[in-house]
Amino acid sequence: MTETEPYVQRGPGDLVTAEDWNEVQRKIFEDIRKEAKKAADGVVRVPNADDSDHIEGKDLNALTEEITKRVLDQVRGRSGYQQLFKVLKQGEITVLEHKLGTAPLVDAYKLEYFRVVCREDDETTDAYATFFLHHTSERKIRVPGSGSGSSRDSVDIQPKDFPELGVPFAELLARYKVPYTDTTSLDDLETEFWKAFFRDPNDQFNDDQYCHSPWFERCCKEQQSVRQLKEKGDWDDIVFQMRPRKVLNYTDLPLVTGEPPRALTRPANVLVQHLDNNRTAVWFEGDALHDPDEDGVEFKAREYIGVDTFDQELKVMLLLKV
Incomplete structure (x- = not known):
């Protein structure tokens, strides 16, 4: 790849598919391996060195794989995708200063407590x-x-x-x-x-x-x-x-006999409002809703976390994507 020749050509607003991402990964790996081999071939070899084909115990394939992982992680960080972990408190608005330059898609997952x-x-x-x-x-x-x-x-x-x-x-x-x-x-x-x-x-x-x-x-x-x-x-x-979890259209039991079941979404009561192209507000209303109790797990978690915190605080993973 050069500065003027992207691995996969796409225009503004185009959908980046899984196939595109796989192709980018494959070409990055090929480029890194080619450059690493070129550099290795230019090194003056030391006679009788048992590890002359290795660096820190890694051969060319292992080194290429490790470098590729680091490069891909940097690519993800520059792709307009953000993963945030936030603590939402009842009645408080959290402002996300994402600086993405446009209103991103926002997906919310409740972080479950687990034993x-x-x-x-x-x-x-x-x-x-x-x-x-x-x-x-x-x-x-x-x-x-x-x-x-x-x-x-x-x-x-x-x-x-x-x-x-x-x-x-x-x-x-x-x-x-x-x-x-x-x-x-x-x-x-x-x-x-x-x-x-x-x-x-x-x-x-x-x-x-x-x-x-x-x-x-x-x-x-x-x-x-x-x-x-x-x-x-x-x-x-x-x-x-x-354990980030999201369940859409979760059917709950009616609160009063004879009423129809309620359709709940998770995380419960999470609202999103785009303030401008660089800021997004997130908050939740009412008490935090948790999964149905199984074997007393929710009761024990509530006791461990503290009643007020458990009911009035929601821990979430937010995914933002341009």
């Missing part, structure tokens, strides 16, 4: 989170029961009878431009990640509603580096779990 097991300061706690860092091997985690002599409880980190959830941690580090090297410890990396993640335009979430798992805590205390995690094969198995 997790947090480990911090040598203490394991049962919590309800919106964001959770863990290892893919942690599908169930035990947590001490409440009260003396209580048996240990088992918490499902992945939902039952549902596809596995989790965004690779490495992908988020690239998206939020968190710098690190192979000698950076996981402990320091997590600290810098949360700083970047909760930076404007995202909101700061309550610190008791995001955490990491016992596996993550153990690696932090051992000061394991990125290099060590890669060598052990754990680096790609660290994931960031969240």
Whole structure:
């Protein structure tokens, strides 16, 4: 690609299809591989060097793939697409200064609270989170029961009878431009990640509603580096779990016998108003509505979060696209 020859030619207002995006990815990969090979061929080879075909243990294919991922993440950031995480409070208007130069399409997803097991300061706690860092091997985690002599409880980190959830941690580090090297410890990396993640335009979430798992805590205390995690094969198995959900035309039971069912949308009561070509307002009216209670989960989450916060606050993921 050159500055005057785009990978896929499209005009203003044209729809960018999945096929277009796949073609862009393929051509970016081809260009990077070609340039990387040209640079590698120009290097004076060192006789008898066992790793002369590798850089930091990676061959040309692995290096090309890693560079391509970073380039694509930058492309997404410049494509007029934004992903925001906001805390909407009852009766307050949140103004999004997206600076996209036109009114974007806005899609809203409620961030569900889900049960997790947090480990911090040598203490394991049962919590309800919106964001959770863990290892893919942690599908169930035990947590001490409440009260003396209580048996240990088992918490499902992945939902039952549902596809596995989790965004690779490495992908988020690239998206939020968190710098690190192979000698950076996981402990320091997590600290810098949360700083970047909760930076404007995202909101700061309550610190008791995001955490990491016992596996993550153990690696932090051992000061394991990125290099060590890669060598052990754990680096790609660290994931960031969240549960943004949207259900349209959800049929609820009538409040009064004999009345027809209500048609609800999720997230509940979220309203969007474009203020101008660079600002959009978002707010919600009334109490936050949550999913029907299953096995007392909603009651326990409400108790953990706090009644006022649970009823008068809505955590959402907003997608903005030009």
